Amino acid sequence: MTSILILNGPNLNLLGTRQPEVYGRTTLADVEALCRAHGDTRGAKVAFMQSNSEGALIDAIHAAKGVHDGIILNAGAYTHTSIALMDAISSVELPVIELHLSNVHAREDFRHVSYIARVALGVICGFGAAGYPLAMDALMGHLAAGS
Template identity: 55%
Template structure:
């Protein structure tokens, strides 16, 4: 039986490929999901890939991951900089967490430099575009294998 990883995506990521491609690239979220699923298969993992624009839905999914996933990859998008609720849910999830961002948040506006997620993440991948999700999956696979 393969281990499941939740890949959770926050607000506006459903607009990838359309919204500010000079920042976020031309890949759609479906393109990313396909590549992550293929990489997961190579690693002997399965992925449960989800997106929502609703903060509370992300919290519910994080809580679900506590019993249904071996780890979480999360791109909280704008909630990165605002959500204590995500911080608390991830802290309570009791599974390894990798935070991922398509752009280098530290090279952007100052308000994007602070993350409420980073302190509870095992690792952070920023600035590699869509490929960052695959890097996050590789890192998470190593953590899972050690446990």
């Protein structure tokens, strides 16, 4: 069975109440339930973690090697600042999909820079919570192709 780690970074614990005009009203618990249900239909085991700490996210990426087949990462603002997360992804040699709820390319200029995209398999953004199952399908398709 495919095992996917879904990591969510800073402020994503506030989904549903934080800037609903940008991020919607779906809570992180709703996202987790959506991902688990989608995993059940696709035969994938899903592990889920959120942290506001860059170090905790790095530790989770390191711990994923040999445990999970791939990672979906919504690094929040760390996407635009964290060379350390980029290096962690490079170090574990697992496929990673970068994910954002909002379309970061339609927002402030600083959000157009992604250190994660440089080492990610691909980027999904702008589809709200629906982006999570899209990312799961993309990751599972990649893994099935043996790429």
